[in-house]
Amino acid sequence: MTSHLLEPAAPAINVRDLHKRYGDKHAVNGLDLVVERGEIFAVLGPNGAGKTTTIEILEGFRRRDSGLVQVLGEDPGDAGRAWRNRIGIVLQTANDQAELTVAELVRHFARYYPDPRDPDELIAAVGLTEKAGTRTRQLSGGQRRRLDVALGIVGRPELLFLDEPTTGFDPEARRSFWDLVSGLRDGGTTILLTTHYMEEAEQLADRCAVVKDGRVVALDAPARLGDRVARRAVVRWLEDGVVREHATDTPTAVVGSLAARFAPQEVPGLQVLRPTLEEVYLSLITDHADAAEDAADDAALAAVPERTPAVALAGASVTMKEQVR
């Protein structure tokens, strides 16, 4: 066989022009996606953007209407046990099989695979050794998710699907979960992650795709996502007792000129703000009309002069978060 020599070159996931309709709704509308081997790839997007449908087509749970889909070189639509042996799936929050203990479940799932990880070592790796004899109904949310991951990786998958893995975690549990996931990637596992936490994508993902209306609208490393306007820095300072802001591609130059203007004094309250991934993400998924409207609302409420698009977007993100609550 010569093909295995070429294996590293073939992407883990290759999707071209994927379509899926439910009645009138075009849930996935010409989506393209390539996930390379060994990377953590985050799929971001609002609920209803076609994210879950796409992932479930990749996992083999749903059938597509048209398009090319290759996951580990096979079409998930008609792949069998051998293919499932090479993938791991961690679904959204689950509470099934509540009467079995952690150790029983991990040992049981290990029996589905030809070359499973050692159950006890795996339980230790996800930090559940002390809970090994506990029935799963008694686990906390974070412990339950770590068990879900253990069940997803017990067969040593080449590709792991993680669907909103840290929903409901406290910050400490989330940090330790991220370490676990990074460790898997460092061990060579390709990971496809969906999340609503931009901080999570920023911490974990090598690349992210933003999905909107059934297609990918942006794709890059978290730090490079978004266009030039969305990534503009904001220089903020105090002058005559009011906060001044200036959005710019060249913050160094702006700071330089401010420094010259205020010399020999300090520029009061000087800050250079870079947009967070969340702000960039929101600018990508928000229609410009909506963004302008939010910005207008914010401008009316806040006594901040010289509002700029980037700052307006930051304001929009606050409004949206409040709506979510």
Add this chain to the structure above:
Amino acid sequence: MTAVADPTTDLRGPRAVRLPSAVSVALARTSVELKQFFRERDAVIFIFAYPIIMLAIFATVFGDTPIEFGPGDEVTFATYFLPGMIATGLLLSTFQNLAIGIAEERDNGALKRLRGTPMPASAYFLGKIGSVLTTSLVQVGLLLVVAATMFDVELPTDPGRWWTFAWVLVLGTASGAICGVAFSSIPRSARSASAVVTPVVLVLQFVSGVFFQYDSLPGWMQDLAAAFPLKWLAQGMRSVFLPEGATAIEPTGSWEHGRTAIVLGAYLVVGLVVALRTFRWRRRDDG
């Protein structure tokens, strides 16, 4: 959308591995199914212990009321009641257990999780059959022990009767289990599963001559019951544990073994076709 033989994307060849056999996975499934069943207190009481409790209550209350088939031909109440409780136990352990259990597994995502692993589908169903068969056998065994030791029911010694017992038990268990799998697609959620399944099972118990002497039921009720397997299962079990003279109070004056086999077999075949066509690994609202 045909798969083009592209050497750069074909990763299958060198990865050929031996997956665990369906039989070994089925055995593992049987064992976790049994663990889960016996750790669920509701299931143990209302499925496993229910017929034993009912036998104990009824045999105690009506202990002095023998059932007469003709002059001088009678059995104790416990003897008459035992076959009905065996049939009920089989219905609960197979049909009710699987109809509710699988509906819950579908609703709470257990089935979807399993579908995402290389577990063969056949191993899942074999595991269900293995666990259902085990619980049914233990349940029937306990019923026989309780009946014989606590209520002095005389168990048959004729091998022919035990042969009848065996085939009625196997056919009843198989058709009950398959119908349970098929029926599990009807409840929309785990919460509604017991509400949908329990009344069906209860009504069947009342119309099928399990609690009442079958010939004392109104004619239309007998006709209704004859369309469902529990009546035939109970009748088949009566033919094992009651004396030959008891046919006098059967509607046709005979045990109708042939018809029993046909009805139970028909439920098995139809249930299998329906189960294969309707079984889903995901909730209905999950696309």
